[in-house]
Structure formats: structure tokens, C-alpha cells
Amino acid sequence: MNNKRSLIALFIAFSFVVVLSNMITAKYIEDKVNNKIRAEIESLSYQVMQVRHSTDAVYSNTKPEERWNDVMAPTELAKYLDIKLDQVYNIIDDKESEIPYVFIEGAYRFNKDAIDKWLASRKVIVGESIVY
Structure with a gap:
């Protein structure tokens, strides 16, 4: 009976470790994706600013x-x-x-x-x- 309880406790501990590991991995991936999206948005914002500045320069004398x-x-x-x-x-x-x-x-x-x-x-x- 003791072996059965030990086996169940080991299984519960292993399940807990797997769930915790998956949560950490999901958070890591979410952070990476958010950073990539943030970088893309900043890049696009910079490109829009460049277009605005070039357009302003073209139109300032017209x-x-x-x-x-x-x-x-x-x-x-x-x-x-x-x-x-x-x-x-x-x-x-x-x-x-x-x-x-x-x-x-x-x-x-x-x-x-x-x-x-x-x-x-x-x-x-x-x-x-x-x-x-």
C-alpha cells in the first residue's frame, strides 16, 4: 500500500512539474512574440515618420x-x-x-x-x- 501511495505522490509531483514547465515555456514564447511585435511596430512607426518627413520636405515649398x-x-x-x-x-x-x-x-x-x-x-x- 505504501508503494502505491509513493507512486501516486510521484505521479502528482511529475504532473505538477510538467504543468509548471509548460506554463514557463508559454510565458517565454509570449514574451518573445510580444517583443517581436513591438519591434515591428517601432520599425513601421519609424518608416511612417520617414515618409512624413520626406513628404513634408517635398510639400513645404508648394x-x-x-x-x-x-x-x-x-x-x-x-x-x-x-x-x-x-x-x-x-x-x-x-x-x-x-x-x-x-x-x-x-x-x-x-x-x-x-x-x-x-x-x-x-x-x-x-x-x-x-x-x-
Whole structure:
């Protein structure tokens, strides 16, 4: 009978250790995920600030009625780049493209000057021709 009680006590202690271990592991993972999310939010905040500063610099010397002339919708960007609209969305989806845009209430908007700078930085040699 004593062996049975010892076995039950050992089983309860082992169960307690497993539950405690799982709780510690879950807390560790939660902290790691929260830190990663916090870092991503800070990175995005920094990028938004950069866009705001570059936009402020571009617009500081323009009249208010001229400011909207420099902002393009995806269809206008497709015409400006002489590509198809679905190619514009493919470029947006490709995070490596780093195309400068803002997302306002479900709509993408592109600053013409930022797009021009982005194009100048994106020269790629294909065969013997340069593709922008």
C-alpha cells in the first residue's frame, strides 16, 4: 500500500512539474512574440515618420492646390511607369521592392518624387540593357 501511495505522490509531483514547465515555456514564447511585435511596430512607426518627413520636405515649398498633383493612385502609377495595373500590385506585394507608398483608408497612394527617387535607385542590368 505504501508503494502505491509513493507512486501516486510521484505521479502528482511529475504532473505538477510538467504543468509548471509548460506554463514557463508559454510565458517565454509570449514574451518573445510580444517583443517581436513591438519591434515591428517601432520599425513601421519609424518608416511612417520617414515618409512624413520626406513628404513634408517635398510639400513645404508648394502651394496647397499643387500638392495633390504629385500624388498618384495605382492606376496613375501604372500609366506613369507604362506597366499594367496588376504589375503595380505585384511590386507592392514584393516587400523587397521597397516601393514608397502610403496606405490611406484602404487605398494605396504614391508620391511622384518618391517614385522617381525609387526608380533611380532600382537600376537592374538584364542582358545588355538597363531595366528600371
